[in-house]
Amino acid sequence: MTPETRKKIETLFERYPRKRGALLPAIYLTQAEKGYVDREAAQDLAELFEIPPVAVWEVLSFYNMFYTEPQGRHHVYVCTNLSCSLRGARTMLKSLEAHLGVKAGQTTSDGRVTLGHEECLGSCGTAPMLRVNSDYHENLDTDEAKRIVDSLE
Amino acid sequence: MPKITVDGTEYEVPEGKMMLQALDDLGLLLTEIDIPHYCWHPKLSIDGSCRMCQVEVEGTPKLQIACNTPVRDGMVIRTNTEQVRTAQRGVMELLLINHPLDCPICDQAGECKLQDFAVRYGLEHARTRDPRRPAKKGTPLGPTIMLDQERCILCRRCVRFCREIPKTGEIGVFARGDHSLLEVFSGMELDNPYSMNVADICPVGALTTRDFRFKIRVWFLEDRETVCNQCANGCNLYASVAYNKVYRYLPRRNDGVNETWICDYGRMSYRTIRENRLDEPRLGRSTATYSAAIRRAGEGLRQARDSGGRIVGVGSAFAANEDLFVLRQLLDGLSAGPGLLVVPTGKADELLIKEEKAPNAAGARLLGFEESSGPVGPAAVALVLGHALPAEAFEGVETLILIDTHRSPLVERADVVLPARYFAEKVGTFVNHARRIQRFLPVVEPVFECEPEGQVLQRIAVAAGLDGFSGTYDPFEISKRLAEEATAFAGAELGTLDDQGQEIP
Numbered sequence: 001m002t003p004e005t006r007k008k009i010e011t012l013f014e015r016y017p018r019k020r021g022a023l024l025p026a027i028y029l030t031q032a033e034k035g036y037v038d039r040e041a042a043q044d045l046a047e048l049f050e051i052p053p054v055a056v057w058e059v060l061s062f063y064n065m066f067y068t069e070p071q072g073r074h075h076v077y078v079c080t081n082l083s084c085s086l087r088g089a090r091t092m093l094k095s096l097e098a099h100l101g102v103k104a105g106q107t108t109s110d111g112r113v114t115l116g117h118e119e120c121l122g123s124c125g126t127a128p129m130l131r132v133n134s135d136y137h138e139n140l141d142t143d144e145a146k147r148i149v150d151s152l153e
Numbered sequence: 154m155p156k157i158t159v160d161g162t163e164y165e166v167p168e169g170k171m172m173l174q175a176l177d178d179l180g181l182l183l184t185e186i187d188i189p190h191y192c193w194h195p196k197l198s199i200d201g202s203c204r205m206c207q208v209e210v211e212g213t214p215k216l217q218i219a220c221n222t223p224v225r226d227g228m229v230i231r232t233n234t235e236q237v238r239t240a241q242r243g244v245m246e247l248l249l250i251n252h253p254l255d256c257p258i259c260d261q262a263g264e265c266k267l268q269d270f271a272v273r274y275g276l277e278h279a280r281t282r283d284p285r286r287p288a289k290k291g292t293p294l295g296p297t298i299m300l301d302q303e304r305c306i307l308c309r310r311c312v313r314f315c316r317e318i319p320k321t322g323e324i325g326v327f328a329r330g331d332h333s334l335l336e337v338f339s340g341m342e343l344d345n346p347y348s349m350n351v352a353d354i355c356p357v358g359a360l361t362t363r364d365f366r367f368k369i370r371v372w373f374l375e376d377r378e379t380v381c382n383q384c385a386n387g388c389n390l391y392a393s394v395a396y397n398k399v400y401r402y403l404p405r406r407n408d409g410v411n412e413t414w415i416c417d418y419g420r421m422s423y424r425t426i427r428e429n430r431l432d433e434p435r436l437g438r439s440t441a442t443y444s445a446a447i448r449r450a451g452e453g454l455r456q457a458r459d460s461g462g463r464i465v466g467v468g469s470a471f472a473a474n475e476d477l478f479v480l481r482q483l484l485d486g487l488s489a490g491p492g493l494l495v496v497p498t499g500k501a502d503e504l505l506i507k508e509e510k511a512p513n514a515a516g517a518r519l520l521g522f523e524e525s526s527g528p529v530g531p532a533a534v535a536l537v538l539g540h541a542l543p544a545e546a547f548e549g550v551e552t553l554i555l556i557d558t559h560r561s562p563l564v565e566r567a568d569v570v571l572p573a574r575y576f577a578e579k580v581g582t583f584v585n586h587a588r589r590i591q592r593f594l595p596v597v598e599p600v601f602e603c604e605p606e607g608q609v610l611q612r613i614a615v616a617a618g619l620d621g622f623s624g625t626y627d628p629f630e631i632s633k634r635l636a637e638e639a640t641a642f643a644g645a646e647l648g649t650l651d652d653q654g655q656e657i658p
């Protein structure tokens with residue numbers, strides 16, 4: 001953890017009645033450094049928050065926007081909740097897995113894409129859908145999904 | 154103090170407590186009032202995760218969890234309405250939805266809250282046919298504990314224990330929803346001096362100790378009251394016994410001593426009841442009968458006294474007050490001066506473990522035994538209880554009479570050896586580091602011929618021709634005398650002590 005991140009986190013503390021309340025924003029700040037929070041970074045956070053490292057790890061593992069391993073340059077997450085699944089999301093995910101040669105949760109060997117699946121992203125009316133980082137792509141079919149993935153740098 | 158009504162009965166409860174805690178403080182929980190619970194534990198922080206403890210509170214539309222709802226004056230609580238029963242059935246159904254139902258091969262069966270509550274509050278059969286979520290079976294979490302992840306109901310008692318009591322924090326619940334799993338934090342092991350307590354507080358068969366696992370089905374065991382004799386804390390215990398054998402120790406709650414915990418070292422010391430025992434009387438290198446050894450000891454003492462030789466007595470911090478009292482009487486009868494005392498020491502911590510590694514150093518001191526670390530000799534006769542001393546300390550001792558429970562190098566050095574009953578085989582009292590006098594009761598019968606130290610000493614005194622000894626030993630009688638005569642023991646008598654012990658002035 002860089003001294004800058006540490007300082008930013010320390011200023012966060014004042015905004016919460018209990019220090020611990022600042023853990024989520026602090027994890028975001030830490031993750032911004034390398035794109036993920038590894039065991040060492042979790043240890044640093046634990047010291048700063050005066051909680052056992054395992055408690056930081058529980059929070060990290062709870063939310064799927066936190067990563068504990070190196071990530072690809074782009075996150076491609078397919079929604080596989082009910083509406084999307086009814087409209088073919090699972091087949092779409094399978095073909096993306098085949099297309100990229102990785103399983104959901106893995107990163108391509110060139111470090112370009114991390115593929116994953118997610119629960120409802122609130123876009124059920126335009127199912128199936130996926131998100132690339134923070135952009136939604138809706139009303140998809142398999143070919144369109146592949147095209148989107150291929151266009152990523 | 155607020156008054157609350159539970160199922161029609163009014164109770165006065167302590168102020169500012171949560172319902173479960175308040176009822177537990179009054180000793181009502183699990184006795185008079187039946188509020189099933191998994192995650193709540195009287196000595197851990199509140200989690201509120203299992204939802205099993207729901208009750209109806211008049212004036213509140215929804216059910217409340219008793220573990221995290223503060224008592225208010227005038228509160229009217231119902232624990233067994235249809236609404237409560239329906240909620241409990243629902244909770245049980247959800248807790249069991251991924252449970253492997255492998256009770257026949259589960260070591261917790263028979264003392265499992267999941268079984269007990271399923272019988273009392275659950276549905277009769279599952280309504281789901283989906284496959285149950287597989288997870289890790291029988292994997293070690295560390296040197297002492299095995300985890301069966303499939304059986305875990307995620308109550309987080311073990312997690313809170315590790316963070317709040319030994320403060321080691323090795324384990325956690327990771328991921329979310331029905332992906333959640335109890336695991337050891339990567340790169341760590343569950344390994345601390347108190348680790349095995351997690352198996353006691355785990356309400357299900359997810360955590361078991363590697364030591365006790367699969368040794369015996371628990372319904373053959375009977376839990377008998379005792380105390381730990383491995384350090385001056387004197388933690389309260391149950392010895393689980395079957396076929397005259399102790400299979401394990403469990404903590405017995407005593408808020409003035411050990412709350413609901415014990416250390417792993419003490420827990421494993423049940424083995425000392427059978428292991429390495431001194432099991433035969435000896436005269437020098439050869440086996441002897443009990444009475445021959447006693448005769449020889451008596452003669453040795455008489456000769457020394459008659460010829461004016463020095464007689465030294467050495468007490469033991471492992472011996473009961475009652476036994477030590479007889480030793481003191483005997484030494485007085487021989488005009489031998491106060492007995493010596495050697496207390497083994499070791500590391501202590503801030504929780505339970507004390508520096509003095511024996512249960513009754515405080516009692517021995519109160520009885521006038523004087524600590525010494527130097528050599529015992531030279532002397533004509535040394536009369537010794539216990540084996541806290543190395544053989545070298547007895548250089549220059551002509552006759553060494555040893556009354557002991559376990560084998561040691563000292564046994565080889567001694568001229569007369571008499572095996573004694575171990576504390577687990579007799580009744581008596583110890584005084585712990587905080588001057589709490591505690592009783593211990595026999596939990597097993599000895600498997601070879603031996604007598605309590607007090608009895609052996611009585612017989613030796615008779616053999617030595619001393620006045621005022623009857624040859625019989627009655628610890629209750631002695632304790633009564635101590636309680637009447639010795640100010641330190643005032644009012645604390647074996648016959649009237651209860652299972653929580655008593656502080657002495």
Ligand code: SF4
Binds near residue numbers: 304308355
């Ligand atoms: S292992 Fe046992 S104590 Fe720990 S969370 Fe699971 S059920 Fe609770």
Ligand code: SF4
Binds near residue numbers: 385507
């Ligand atoms: S702390 Fe001492 S008395 Fe308590 S269990 Fe451990 S060794 Fe025994």
Ligand code: FES
Binds near residue numbers: 119122124
């Ligand atoms: S189910 Fe996919 S966005 Fe809601």
Ligand code: FES
Binds near residue numbers: 192
């Ligand atoms: S005991 Fe109250 S929620 Fe678990």
